[in-house]
Amino acid sequence: MDSFLRVDGGVNLASSPSSSFLTDNADATSICPLITPSPPTNALVDPLPEPTESAFTIGEELAEKLQKVQGKATDAESMSSASSSAEPACAQLLNHRNSYLHMPNDEEPVAQENLGNTGPIQLSFQNVPEDYFFVSWNWPLIRKISLYMFLSGLIAMVALVVAMIVRLPRSCNPPTQWYQGNLLYEIFPASFYSSSQGMEGDLKGISMKSDYLMNLGVRGVRLNSIFRSPHYPKDFENVSSLTDIDPTLGTLEDFNSLVRHLKSRNISLMLDLPVASFVQKYPAKKNLHSASSTKNDSLEPESEFLKLGDDYDPVEEAILFWGLHGVDGFYLKGLETHAEDHNTAHLLRRWKAVMAPGKILIISEDVINLTPTENLFIVLNNVDLVDVKLQVEKGVLDVTKQIDQVQNGTLFSKPGMPWVHWSLGNVNSNRLANVLTHGNATLGATLLQMMLPGTPSLFYGDEIGLHDISDPEDERKDIKHLHQLTMMPWKGEQLKVLPWIYGGDNSGYFDQVSVVSKMANLRNQSPSIYMNSVYKQGDNRANADVKYAEKDFLVIQRWYPRRKSYVIASNLGSGPRADSTSETISFKNVNLWPGESVVIVLD
Incomplete structure (x- = not known):
């Protein structure tokens, strides 16, 4: 071709097999050996013949440069051939002894100048260890x-x-304290059970019947006075000490054993403290508001009271003593006789302050009614239960009025108030079976009591319809105030000796026990029943509504947000309201006999 140059004119280049001419693929042989140097099969072929002679001649200097370039190309070809025959390309890349022609070794300069041309750049790599x-x-x-x-x-x-x-809990019910909404049980120890089959019951006897209490659904047991008196049990209220147990009932070790038996069955123990006579003997009975002083006249009455802190307080001592022996609560019996005294509220504050968390104080409704207004909230802030005796014997209208007064009174005015402690009978009143004259109405009244908002309390024997002792001839008139303390009968057991108080047949209806137990379990599982109020939008109200109260027929509904509602229908009159044997009851035809009650769940 015309574009090729031929060396001519006086200088003859040394010819050799490797450098006699510059081949067409010299550039291709200088690149990476991984690229195949063979031309593609579809390469274009120049149809023009080779030129036979050069169009012009070049000088000697230019010929020498071309010869050097031609020599380098020949060396590249030989090096490429040697590389391809020695090792694979991948091995050459990982071996520092082999390098690209256009890359220098690390030991050489990065750039080299040779007659104005930049030399190739060589890179080297460290030798990879044979085994990591x-x-x-x-x-x-x-x-x-x-x-x-x-x-x-x-x-x-x-x-x-x-x-x-x-x-995970199987239900998402709101939590309460052990004394809130659960069934409590009041026992006169000398009339419950005798471990030695003697005349009087004792503490060991209560321990032996702890399974009965657990199966009944009782969460707390309250013992009437257990303290030493001259002629216990007939004068049990004539107490000489608040820390000594009367020998008739047993010893302190027997008491500790009773606590262990009850605790193992998740039952708490409470005591009646007859504080009336002991508060009278206490120096705080004096009117502290009229006490003369110089620099302390501006202090609050409770601050004045604190000056008596070193004086002996038998009630405080008793609370501390029995608290150390596992007692969880105290009913302050007789405190209403001192309710009008301004110092009583501060005594309550002091007694509550020495009690451990979870231990409670109980007072009667009369204390609330007799306390001066300025001290009322001091009393309410330091007690946990307020005992209210439900007057079911007076009929539907009086019961409805009593329930409304309690629910619309102070105890439901705001959250955090003491809970209502509902009772039908107690150690100082006649038996429920005697005041309800319509056959055995104790079961219906008990179910009604257990459906009210608050904490229900049973007096021992009411669950089986126990009566007062029979004394038609007034032969035991001297102990008439004790006729309600009948000895508790037990199914399948016969008394070997006459009890300390006896009169007539004292058998009971033991088939009622299972009904009371089922009602206690239903109450424990249903927030609509065991909760006492609902607080919503700043308003606290009892979650119980009287739906019907006419002609001795009472219907009360219990409810709670997002829970099933329950209805209790009770006949507290003298006429039959007839039949309630079927499980499905139509509200258009609810018929109950006097003293009967039925609990209905609303789907």
Whole structure:
């Protein structure tokens, strides 16, 4: 071709097999050996013949430069051939002894000048070690251990999830304290059960019947006076000490054993403290408001009272003593006789301050009614239950009025107030079976009591319809105030000796016990029944509504947000309201006999 140059004119280049001419693929041979140098099959072929002679001649200097370039190309070809025959390309890339032609070694300069041309850039790499340190590890064992660890972790996570699911509460009911909404049980110890089959009951006898209390659904037991008196039990109220147990009932060790028996069955123990005579003997009975002083006249009455802190207080001593022996609550009997005294409220504050958390004080409704207005909230802030005796014997209208007065009174005015302690009978009143004249109406009245908002309390024997002792001839007129303290009968057991108080047949209706137990369990599981109020939008109200109260027929509904509602229908009159044997009851035809009650769940 015309574009090729031929060396001519006086200088003859040395000819050799490798440098006699410059080949067409010289550039191709200088590139990476990974690129194949053979031309593609579809390469274009120049149809023009080779030129036979040069169009012009070049000088000697230019010929020498061309010869050097031609020599370098020949060396590149030989180097490429040697590389391709010695090792694969991938091995050359990882070996520092082999390098690209256009890349210099690290030991050489990055750029080289040779007759105005820049030399090739060579890169070198460190020699890769033949074996890494982890190559010699026991990989089969490592894989097994990793698998076992993964499976163990997976099993542990599954077990944890299952355990959390199992421990989740089955219901999302609002929590309450042990004394709030649960069934309490009042016992006169000398008339409950004798462990030695003697005339009087004792503390060991109560321990022996602790399973009966648990099966009944009782959450707390309250013992009437257990303290030493000259002629216990006939003059049980004539107490000489608040820390000594009357020998008739047993010893302090017997008391501690009773506490353990009850605690193991999730039953708390409470005591009646007859504080009336002991408060009278206490120096705080004096009117502290009129006390003369110089620099303390501006202090509050309770601050004046604190000056008496070193004086002996038998009530405080008794609370501390019995608290150390496992007692969880105290009913302050007779405190209403001192309710009008301004110092009584501050005494309550002092007694409550020495009690451990979870231990309670109970007072009667009369204390609330007789306390001066300026001290009322001091009293309410330091007691936990207020005893209200439900007058069911007076009929539907009086019962409805009493319920309305309690629900619209101070105890339901705001959250945090003491709960109502509903009772039908107690140690100082006639038996429920005697005041309700319509056959055995004790079961119906008990169900009504257990459906009211607050904490219900049963007097021992009322669950079986126990009567006062029979004394038609007034032969026991001297102990008429004790006729309600009948000895508790037990199914399948016969008395070997006459009890300390006896008169007529004292058998009971033991089939009623299962009904009371079912009602206690239903109450414990239903917030609509065991909760006493609902607080919503700044308004606190009892969650009980009297739906019907006419002609001795009373209907009360209990409700709670997002829970089922319950209805109690009771006949407190003298006429039959006929039949209630079917499980499904139509409100258009609810018929009950006098003294009967029925509890209905509303879907």
